[in-house]
Structure formats: C-alpha cells, structure tokens
Amino acid sequence: MNKINRALLSVSDKTGIVAFAQVLASVGIEIISTGGTAKILRDAGLKVKDISEYTGFPEILDGRVKTLHPKVHGGLLFVRGDKEHEATIEQFDIEPIDLVVVNLYPFENTVAKPDVTLFEAIENIDIGGPSMLRSAAKNHESVTVVVDPSDYLLVATEIKNTGNTSLELRRKLAAKVFARTAAYDAAIAAYLEKQFKLNEELPSIFTLTAARAQNLRYGENPHQKAALYGRFNEYFRQLHGKELSYNNILDLCSAANLISEFLDDSPTIAILKHTNPCGVARGKTLKAAWDKAYATDKQAPFGGIIAVNKILDEQCAMAISEIFSEVIVAPDFTTEAFKVLQKKKNLRLMQMVKPPFVDYNCDIRTVGANSLLVQQPDIKSDVETNWKVVTDRPPTKEEKAAMKFGWKIVKHVKSNAIVFTAPDRTLGIGAGQMSRVDSVRIAIWKAAEAGLPLEGSVVCSDAFFPFPDGVISAAGAGAAAIIQPGGSIRDHEVIKAANENNIAMVFTGTRHFRH
Numbered sequence: 001m002n003k004i005n006r007a008l009l010s011v012s013d014k015t016g017i018v019a020f021a022q023v024l025a026s027v028g029i030e031i032i033s034t035g036g037t038a039k040i041l042r043d044a045g046l047k048v049k050d051i052s053e054y055t056g057f058p059e060i061l062d063g064r065v066k067t068l069h070p071k072v073h074g075g076l077l078f079v080r081g082d083k084e085h086e087a088t089i090e091q092f093d094i095e096p097i098d099l100v101v102v103n104l105y106p107f108e109n110t111v112a113k114p115d116v117t118l119f120e121a122i123e124n125i126d127i128g129g130p131s132m133l134r135s136a137a138k139n140h141e142s143v144t145v146v147v148d149p150s151d152y153l154l155v156a157t158e159i160k161n162t163g164n165t166s167l168e169l170r171r172k173l174a175a176k177v178f179a180r181t182a183a184y185d186a187a188i189a190a191y192l193e194k195q196f197k198l199n200e201e202l203p204s205i206f207t208l209t210a211a212r213a214q215n216l217r218y219g220e221n222p223h224q225k226a227a228l229y230g231r232f233n234e235y236f237r238q239l240h241g242k243e244l245s246y247n248n249i250l251d252l253c254s255a256a257n258l259i260s261e262f263l264d265d266s267p268t269i270a271i272l273k274h275t276n277p278c279g280v281a282r283g284k285t286l287k288a289a290w291d292k293a294y295a296t297d298k299q300a301p302f303g304g305i306i307a308v309n310k311i312l313d314e315q316c317a318m319a320i321s322e323i324f325s326e327v328i329v330a331p332d333f334t335t336e337a338f339k340v341l342q343k344k345k346n347l348r349l350m351q352m353v354k355p356p357f358v359d360y361n362c363d364i365r366t367v368g369a370n371s372l373l374v375q376q377p378d379i380k381s382d383v384e385t386n387w388k389v390v391t392d393r394p395p396t397k398e399e400k401a402a403m404k405f406g407w408k409i410v411k412h413v414k415s416n417a418i419v420f421t422a423p424d425r426t427l428g429i430g431a432g433q434m435s436r437v438d439s440v441r442i443a444i445w446k447a448a449e450a451g452l453p454l455e456g457s458v459v460c461s462d463a464f465f466p467f468p469d470g471v472i473s474a475a476g477a478g479a480a481a482i483i484q485p486g487g488s489i490r491d492h493e494v495i496k497a498a499n500e501n502n503i504a505m506v507f508t509g510t511r512h513f514r515h
Contacts, residue, residue: 003163007099010034018044023156067128076135080142100136101146104129140174183209241348255307260355261408269293273304281425286316292425388507395504399481406460411512417462427452437470444477454478462512464488468497475501485511
C-alpha cells in the first residue's frame with residue numbers, strides 16, 4: 001500500500017485542523033494550503049507550502065480562483081498505476097496529491113441570518129472547495145478526502161499506524177463528500193429560487209437533504225430500523241428521560257403543532273395518543289386545563305403525549321404525574337415541576353424551544369414507487385370574517401366561542417374528524433373513520449363513557465357532511481351548533497336537517513383533511 005506523501009488543506013471551519021496537521025507533519029507528509037488555513041498552520045509552527053507555489057500561478061480575483069488549476073485536479077484525479085495517466089502528469093510536472101481536507105464556505109449559516117444580503121449570500125457560494133472534494137472523492141481508490149472535522153481522529157489514527165488509510169475508510173469518506181456537496185447545492189438552489197421568485201408555490205425540481213441527527217432504537221415496530229434526520233434539535237431540547245423513539249417523535253411533533261395553535265391563549269393543555277388529540281382544554285391555570293382535558297377521555301391518555309402552552313408548574317405536574325405518560329412538551333418547566341416529574345426516570349421531558357411550524361415550508365410523504373408527495377403545510381389561520389351562517393338560526397355568542405376553540409383542534413384530528421366541544425374544552429372526539437357518521441357516533445360514545453353531557457355542545461367537522469345522517473346523530477346527542485367547510489352536493493339536505501333540529505350551522509369554506 002502506497003503511503004500518503006502530500007496533503008492539501010483548505011478549510012472554513014478551523015476546528016481541529018491544527019492538531020490534525022501536526023499528525024500529518026509528524027509522519028513526513030508535505031502540506032499544501034490556502035489563505036487563512038495556511039496562516040493558522042504557520043502560526044502553529046508547521047511548515048506549509050502555499051497553493052500558488054505548488055501551482056506556479058497566483059491566487060486571483062480576490063481569492064475566487066486559487067485551486068481551480070490543472071495541477072490541483074490533475075494531482076487528485078490521475079489514476080495511480082495507469083501508464084498513460086502517469087506519463088501525462090510527468091509531462092506537465094504535476095505532483096500527486098494523496099489527501100484533501102476541505103470544508104465549505106458556510107453558505108447555510110450565512111443565509112440563515114435575518115439581515116443577509118443577496119451579495120453576501122452569493123459570495124459564500126464555494127466553487128473551488130466542492131470541485132476539489134468531488135475530484136478527490138471520485139478517485140477515492142487512491143485519494144483520501146475529508147469534509148467533516150469529526151473524521152479527523154479516525155483518519156489521523158490510520159495514517160499514524162500505516163502511513164495511509166484503508167480502502168474501506170476512503171469509500172466511506174467519499175460517499176460522505178457527495179452527500180455533503182449534494183446538500184450544499186440543494187441549499188443554494190432553494191435559496192436562489194426563493195430570492196429570484198422562480199417558484200411562487202412549489203419547486204419544479206424538489207431536492208431534499210438532511211443530516212442524521214440521531215439513530216433510533218427502531219421504527220414503528222422493533223423489526224424496522226430507523227433514524228432521525230434534520231434540524232429537530234433546534235426546535236426541541238430533551239431535559240430528562242430515556243431516548244425518544246420513532247413513535248414518540250411522531251406524537252411529539254403532532255402535539256407541538258396542536259398546542260402551537262394556542263401559544264397566545266390562556267393556559268391550555270392537549271393530550272394526544274397516536275398523533276390524535278384525546279383531550280384539549282383551557283383554564284385559568286394549567287391544572288384547571290388539565291382537569292378538563294383529562295376528563296374528555298381517561299383511558300386513551302395512558303402512555304400518551306402531553307403538550308402545554310405555558311411554563312409547566314408544580315401543581316399541574318403533580319396532577320399529570322398520577323398517570324403514565326411517554327412525553328411532556330412545554331415551553332419550559334419550573335424547578336419544582338421538574339423535580340416532581342424527573343422522579344419518573346423514563347418520562348421524556350421536552351422543552352419546545354420554538355414552534356415546529358416556524359420555517360415549515362412543505363409537507364413531504366413517501367408513497368412508494370420512488371415517489372414523493374409534497375404539499376404546502378396546513379398552517380392556514382382561517383379568517384372568521386369568511387365564515388357564513390347557512391341556517392335559519394345563527395350561533396349564539398357562546399356557541400361561536402366553542403366554534404373558534406374546536407376549529408383549531410379538529411384540523412389536528414385524523415380524518416374523518418369530528419370534535420364535540422364547549423368554549424373551553426373538548427367533550428368527545430371521533431377520528432379516522434371511513435364514514436363521517438361513524439366518527440360522530442364514536443365521539444358521542446366517548447362523551448358518554450366520560451360522563452360528559454353534549455347538550456348545547458358544538459360539533460366541528462374537518463370536511464363537509466356528505467349526508468344529513470351525521471347532523472341528525474349529533475342533534476340526537478344534544479348538539480346545538482355545527483361548524484364545517486360545506487361544499488357537498490347535498491349541502492341543502494344537510495342544512496335542512498340542521499334547521500329541522502334548531503341547529504345553528506356555519507360554513508368556513510376551508511377544509512382541513514388530515515390523512
């Protein structure tokens with residue numbers, strides 16, 4: 001196995017580069033470098049050859065052109081052992097480069113700044129870096145390429161032990177390079193499309209890249225492997241408890257999205273199970289909200305997810321601790337509440353650092369056949385002024401308040417979704433049924449099981465009633481008003497049934513299916 005004789009180091013992120021270069025120098029590897037990287041290495045007492053000395057050509061255009069040179073890419077790309085290639089590099093006096101360490105201009109961090117200019121963003125588009133990385137990665141049979149400082153230790157250890165790296169490691173590093181350059185290009189494309197308004201709604205080519213945040217024990221079931229990708233840890237911080245599972249994360253995000261509807265409201269609590277709300281309420285205190293939310297369904301919350309919109313206090317924590325929960329998510333926890341809840345060693349306590357729908361650009365689902373479904377997220381705040389009373393009787397002030405409360409909740413219930421509600425609490429929830437009337441019946445049954453009367457309640461439906469049967473069933477249970485999108489070819493029959501039962505009905509004109 002040939003030894004590494006020459007390395008090219010050019011990094012934006014200087015983390016660990018000096019220590020890594022010291023290992024290279026200690027085994028006699030010549031170091032070529034550029035700009036700020038060369039300076040920091042020299043300041044550490046290392047011998048460094050400037051890239052312009054290696055190429056025989058100066059850096060030009062304010063550093064835009066420095067490594068884009070045949071001696072650099074020829075030194076990386078020539079196939080070792082190929083007689084024609086070796087004759088060519090000898091003819092043009094090209095010296096082999098066996099190791100490349102490059103990380104890219106911080107484009108993603110730059111455009112994340114709220115006041116970044118287009119000029120600044122474009123200046124942070126790296127050209128030479130990705131080119132060197134791709135050349136080295138293509139020729140990984142002979143060239144080692146490092147794009148991530150976390151790999152320095154492993155690479156340095158192999159070089160110290162053998163003078164080179166193993167083919168297995170070089171393959172791993174090469175694949176990592178192409179993943180990084182793909183993510184980099186995708187970030188640039190997404191930014192420019194947005195800046196130039198090339199796609200007002202959805203892109204013509206959808207690119208998705210996300211770094212692995214953590215491995216998970218398994219997926220929905222123990223035989224399925226799983227991992228979490230993306231920026232999850234920017235939005236949530238785990239303060240206590242065992243590692244989150246795949247299903248925990250699904251439930252947690254659903255709970256956070258729902259409670260985010262009430263961030264500016266009075267103290268509100270949502271209890272969810274399998275991504276569906278099973279109780280939501282608000283009150284003067286979180287404890288009062290908890291009592292009402294839990295009363296909606298005292299069976300389903302076992303092993304559920306609890307989300308609150310205010311800092312969780314001790315009184316509410318004491319009440320919550322009486323049942324088994326998987327996750328609690330809150331803006332924060334008081335010291336006393338934390339002490340109460342951390343006694344349950346497996347209970348995950350999650351701080352919601354910021355609402356998950358911030359910067360939420362699209363919903364993505366895989367559908368097999370190597371295909372994705374992409375849509376804008378359903379984060380629309382329905383405008384009450386667009387609501388239309390379609391029955392003889394308009395809703396009362398209290399019924400309208402219940403409509404406003406329940407309409408925020410029903411969009412988070414799996415379709416077909418029905419929520420019976422009062423102005424401050426859910427009374428019965430029916431979710432995910434094949435027919436809407438069945439969801440109505442389940443919600444009625446749930447309320448009866450909980451001992452909650454539905455007399456005077458409001459029914460919220462995520463989509464239109466296709467037949468009058470759902471309205472008739474709701475009326476029979478005591479419902480006084482209904483809010484729904486409307487739009488059925490049988491709307492006139494549904495309205496007629498509502499009028500016959502003295503039910504006030506409002507059409508919103510907006511559907512909130514959640515499949």
